[in-house]
Amino acid sequence: MPKKPDSDVFPGLDQRARDLLAAVIREHIATAEPVASAQLVRNYHLDVSPATVRNELAALEERGLLTHPHTSAGRVPTDLGYRYFIESLMPMAGLRPEEQVTVSHQFQQALTDTGAWLRVAASSLARLTAEASLVTPPSAKRAALKHLEVVPIHERRVLLVVVLEGGAVRQQVLELGTATTSEHLHALSARLTDSLAGANAATMQHHLGSEKGADADVVRALVRILEEQDAFRARELYVDGFQNILAQPEFAQADRGREMLSLFEDHTRLAEILPLDLGAGEVHITIGREHRHESLRDCSLIVGRYGADGDVIGFVGVVGPTRMDYARSIGAVRYVGSLMSDLVRVMEGQ
Incomplete structure (x- = not known):
């Protein structure tokens, strides 16, 4: 997600420029049309001429806060103009x-x-x-491991039974890159449950570098299961x-x-x-x-x-x-x- 502009990049404006920018934005929100200087003078009872307002709007355009369609003499806010309005000029947000x-x-x-x-x-x-x-x-911020069982099926094939925080259960058949014993799988289940309980996909991905062989295959599969759970929930x-x-x-x-x-x-x-x-x-x-x-x-x-x-x-x-x-x-x-x-x-x- 792109970050919003830092407030330090906002140009410094005097009070009249701030008032005019806020007025342009309010008028454009209401009408969906470019806003002309004469319109501002009339609607806001300004005690300056349209020519003076036009010069002020041109200065706001030079600062990147306004722009104008090539077919119109009126101005519309830019993304930076809206951001300035939200950060500095917007009235207090609320419902009646x-x-x-x-x-x-x-x-x-x-x-x-x-x-x-x-x-x-x-x-x-x-x-x-x-x-x-x-x-x-409502759901957990990220899918996280609660308990793991690695069940041997045949030679290098195992069944992962993954219990997530919140009670959801995911099962997956996994082919290991290297053969291992039932005793090792039982010990692996206990070790990973103990060390990774509460971990999300990103935490497990970081932990993956410390695992090797069949153990790394299991952790890699856990990462995929948690990522898939996050993606499913997001939909x-x-x-x-x-x-x-x-x-x-x-x-x-x-x-x-x-x-x-x-x-x-x-x-x-x-x-x-x-x-x-x-x-x-x-x-x-x-x-x-x-x-x-x-x-x-x-x-x-x-x-x-x-x-x-x-x-x-x-x-x-x-x-x-x-x-x-x-x-x-x-x-x-x-x-x-x-x-x-x-x-x-x-x-x-x-």
């Missing part, structure tokens, strides 16, 4: 109290059904933000509000709409945009060309992590055009995420 009550009531009605409150989360985010929403079920996504994206003028062209539909139908590819290292209570925002996927280069993603105090976590987020209402979307993601965290705590008996 009555909206919070409504959403909370819907979650309470779905309290006993995990699938139901995941669907409520996705539909609530789509409705509150008018964007597309993404929600993943579990609840998506809602795709029609909201299609209703945006940025996606009016049929080819662009089909491209976004292809992305949303491919849950494996969609899950790759989730920031798995996100901390508790954090919100991650990716804007435009900060995305790795070409199909998202004119979109923004806002993702929050939810979960209990332990390792059980999930993600809630919204995707829409870079011209989105960031304050409202961030507030919605945070609030729905907090409700999801409360439900996970109830589920775990906390």
